[in-house]
Amino acid sequence: MYSRALDVLQHLQREDEEHVELWYLYTCAYYHDSEESKEDNWKNARECAEMCLRLYDRMEWDDDELKASCEDILKKIQESGIVSDKDDNVEDEEGDEGDWEDSDGDVEMEEAG
Numbered sequence: 001m002y003s004r005a006l007d008v009l010q011h012l013q014r015e016d017e018e019h020v021e022l023w024y025l026y027t028c029a030y031y032h033d034s035e036e037s038k039e040d041n042w043k044n045a046r047e048c049a050e051m052c053l054r055l056y057d058r059m060e061w062d063d064d065e066l067k068a069s070c071e072d073i074l075k076k077i078q079e080s081g082i083v084s085d086k087d088d089n090v091e092d093e094e095g096d097e098g099d100w101e102d103s104d105g106d107v108e109m110e111e112a113g
Contacts, residue, residue: 009022009026018059020061024048027073030048043085
């Protein structure tokens with residue numbers, strides 16, 4: 001059921017990817033979909049909820065129930081400890097600040113000054 005909903009949303013996204021309700025519906029579809037991995041779906045739901053709320057603020061959207069529901073879903077995902085892949089990558093990059101690869105692929109440490 002949710003895979004069909006996601007197909008419809010992807011079609012709508014091609015028409016207007018900056019629509020608050022589109023991203024809210026993506027959030028709900030991923031959050032409630034039990035056909036796939038919960039962790040993967042909740043990572044996607046989190047990213048969609050964050051996009052929804054960014055657009056909500058930027059476009060000065062006026063639907064308090066939508067915003068409250070989206071924030072509630074986002075809060076539940078955050079409390080679960082599931083982080084988006086984007087957050088994983090940021091943490092990995094922050095942990096590797098002193099490393100760099102030279103042209104032959106070897107990792108070298110920066111000199112401490």
